[in-house]
Amino acid sequence: MRAVVQRVGQASVAVEGQVVGAIGRGVVVLVGITHGDTPEQAEWLAHKVAGLRIFEDGAGKMNASLVDVGGAALVVSQFTLYADARQGRRPDFTGAAPPQLAEPLIAHFAQALRNCSVPVATGIFGAYMQVEIHNDGPVTILLEH
Numbered sequence: 849m850r851a852v853v854q855r856v857g858q859a860s861v862a863v864e865g866q867v868v869g870a871i872g873r874g875v876v877v878l879v880g881i882t883h884g885d886t887p888e889q890a891e892w893l894a895h896k897v898a899g900l901r902i903f904e905d906g907a908g909k910m911n912a913s914l915v916d917v918g919g920a921a922l923v924v925s926q927f928t929l930y931a932d933a934r935q936g937r938r939p940d941f942t943g944a945a946p947p948q949l950a951e952p953l954i955a956h957f958a959q960a961l962r963n964c965s966v967p968v969a970t971g972i973f974g975a976y977m978q979v980e981i982h983n984d985g986p987v988t989i990l991l992e993h
Contacts, residue, residue: 849885849893849953850929852878855902855987859922861971862978869969874919875902876981879957880929881950882943889993890953894960897921902987910987920967924979925954947974 853875860870877897898915905911914921927950931939944950951973958968971977 849882849889849957849993850880851893851897851991852926852929853897853900853902853989853991854878854981855984856922857982857984859979859981861922861924861969861980863972863975868972868977869922871920871922871967871969873917873984874921874966875914876922876924876979877957877961878924878926878929879954880926881945881953882930883945883949885945885949885953887953887956890957891960892993893991894957894964896991896993898961898964898966900989900991902989914966915964920969921958921961922969922971922979923954923958923961924971924977925950925973 856876858872859876860867899913901911901913903912903917927944930943931941933939958970961968
């Protein structure tokens with residue numbers, strides 16, 4: 849399981865021109881699922897994202913978490929995080945889990961974040977999405993479990 853976590857001032861995701869999820873201050877979490885990933889890994893990742901100290905505290909240091917600042921998360925499934933482009937010019941996506949495994953794990957991850965007291969918005973699994981990200985900092989962290 850991989851996640852790209854971007855600290856944002858605001859973000860949204862649209863499908864067919866309609867906004868289906870939006871947040872203010874918080875994080876965008878682009879999540880990729882691979883073969884063999886488990887609900888326990890999704891829960892670990894949710895706790896890691898909720899507690900990751902990437903927001904500034906009163907002294908201006910990155911010492912506060914998403915929960916500390918009352919931020920939200922926009923969770924977007926992204927199978928392309930498991931692209932293998934080491935050979936040729938066309939990425940190989942066989943490292944990404946099939947939809948029947950990935951979709952429930954993405955939902956489990958989003959619910960685990962909610963269980964950490966983080967408001968969560970999501971995209972639509974499998975849809976072609978337009979994601980608007982106002983990266984703050986910029987701060988971008990890669991997490992893997």
